[in-house]
Amino acid sequence: MRKPIIAGNWKMNKTTAEGVALAKELSALVSDAKDVDIVVCPVFTILASVKEALTGTNIKLGAQNIHWEAKGAFTGEISPAMLKDVGAEYTLIGHSERRQYFGETDEGVNKRTKAALANGIVPIVCVGESLEEREAGITEKVVGGQVVAGLDGLTGEQVAGLVIAYEPVWAIGTGRTASSDDANAVCTFIRKTVAEKFGADSAAKVRIQYGGSVKADNIAELMAKSDIDGALVGGAALDAAGFSKIVKF
Numbered sequence: 001m002r003k004p005i006i007a008g009n010w011k012m013n014k015t016t017a018e019g020v021a022l023a024k025e026l027s028a029l030v031s032d033a034k035d036v037d038i039v040v041c042p043v044f045t046i047l048a049s050v051k052e053a054l055t056g057t058n059i060k061l062g063a064q065n066i067h068w069e070a071k072g073a074f075t076g077e078i079s080p081a082m083l084k085d086v087g088a089e090y091t092l093i094g095h096s097e098r099r100q101y102f103g104e105t106d107e108g109v110n111k112r113t114k115a116a117l118a119n120g121i122v123p124i125v126c127v128g129e130s131l132e133e134r135e136a137g138i139t140e141k142v143v144g145g146q147v148v149a150g151l152d153g154l155t156g157e158q159v160a161g162l163v164i165a166y167e168p169v170w171a172i173g174t175g176r177t178a179s180s181d182d183a184n185a186v187c188t189f190i191r192k193t194v195a196e197k198f199g200a201d202s203a204a205k206v207r208i209q210y211g212g213s214v215k216a217d218n219i220a221e222l223m224a225k226s227d228i229d230g231a232l233v234g235g236a237a238l239d240a241a242g243f244s245k246i247v248k249f
């Protein structure tokens with residue numbers, strides 16, 4: 001069975017003191033959570049402080065992005081080794097906000113994914129269609145294309161160990177969750193795409209999260225679905241009590 005994974009994407013929120021307080025409050029609330037991987041992804045500037053606050057807890061640290069180069073003249077970027085150095089075990093890659101506002105492409109997602117894997121950081125590769133694309137009936141074409149291009153050149157074993165987050169853009173921060181059936185249908189399609197490209201074993205092992213207005217009151221229904229193995233949570237991850245309820249779905 002695939003181990004559930006609940007990740008909090010803090011996005012561009014929290015100063016050091018606020019992030020450390022949230023990490024401490026959350027770790028007290030979820031210390032008894034079992035059989036679930038818990039990850040929080042703060043902004044780069046507070047990774048070290050949050051890591052310290054999480055030491056000895058059952059919560060892992062993730063970053064929100066990663067660059068593919070090891071070092072050099074890449075102003076404003078953070079390398080895989082730097083994230084490893086600060087204690088990050090996971091990283092988001094290709095979040096729709098990065099794609100929408102910062103011009104990230106599938107090619108970049110692929111480079112970042114390979115660099116993360118080469119440095120022992122687990123990629124959480126984000127995919128998802130816009131409202132326009134859903135209404136045009138091309139959800140599978142868009143999401144399938146993102147999965148195939150994002151994971152191109154990886155081994156089946158590498159794919160088995162990573163996480164794919166399906167986040168329909170129209171459900172992010174809008175309060176509009178995809179129905180659990182609609183969310184699961186796309187997650188099933190993603191798993192089928194992985195099976196075709198990397199084999200049945202990788203497809204059976206890869207963990208697929210749903211993201212988009214996940215809250216304490218809709219997580220149980222989502223997690224009950226056959227191909228949803230976890231959640232990538234935005235707004236509701238900024239509140240320790242609410243996020244702890246999601247973790248303990």
Ligand SMILES: O=C(CO)COP(=O)(O)O
Nearest residue numbers: 009172173212213234235
């Ligand atoms: O983008 C998301 C997580 O990466 C989802 O955000 P919300 O949970 O705020 O809709």
